[in-house]
Amino acid sequence: KRLREKLIKLGVSFGCICTDDWQSFITTFKEDNHVIGKAYTVAIEGNNCRFRNRIRRAFRKTCCFSKKLFNHLKAFRLACFYINYGYV
Numbered sequence: 001k002r003l004r005e006k007l008i009k010l011g012v013s014f015g016c017i018c019t020d021d022w023q024s025f026i027t028t029f030k031e032d033n034h035v036i037g038k039a040y041t042v043a044i045e046g047n048n049c050r051f052r053n054r055i056r057r058a059f060r061k062t063c064c065f066s067k068k069l070f071n072h073l074k075a076f077r078l079a080c081f082y083i084n085y086g087y088v
Helices: 002-010 023-028 038-054 069-084
Strands: 017-019 034-036
Touching: 017 023, 017 038, 023 034, 038 069
Parallel strands: 017 034
Antiparallel strands: none
């Protein structure tokens, strides 16, 4: 329920919610467009894995870690472009 409250507070809009068959998700998002199934969550987990592998600078502070926020945002935009348009 706290997740739903945070989403509403931040003004996040969504067309549907894709979750596993967990009872807490079912009760929290029952009035929303809620899609239950592993087929949907596997794709989301795959995207998260791709982000982790493509954008190491966001998860590990090494020599490629930039101190400028602008550089991090550009790296995220570039990775999103490659993932969304099928270059990865």
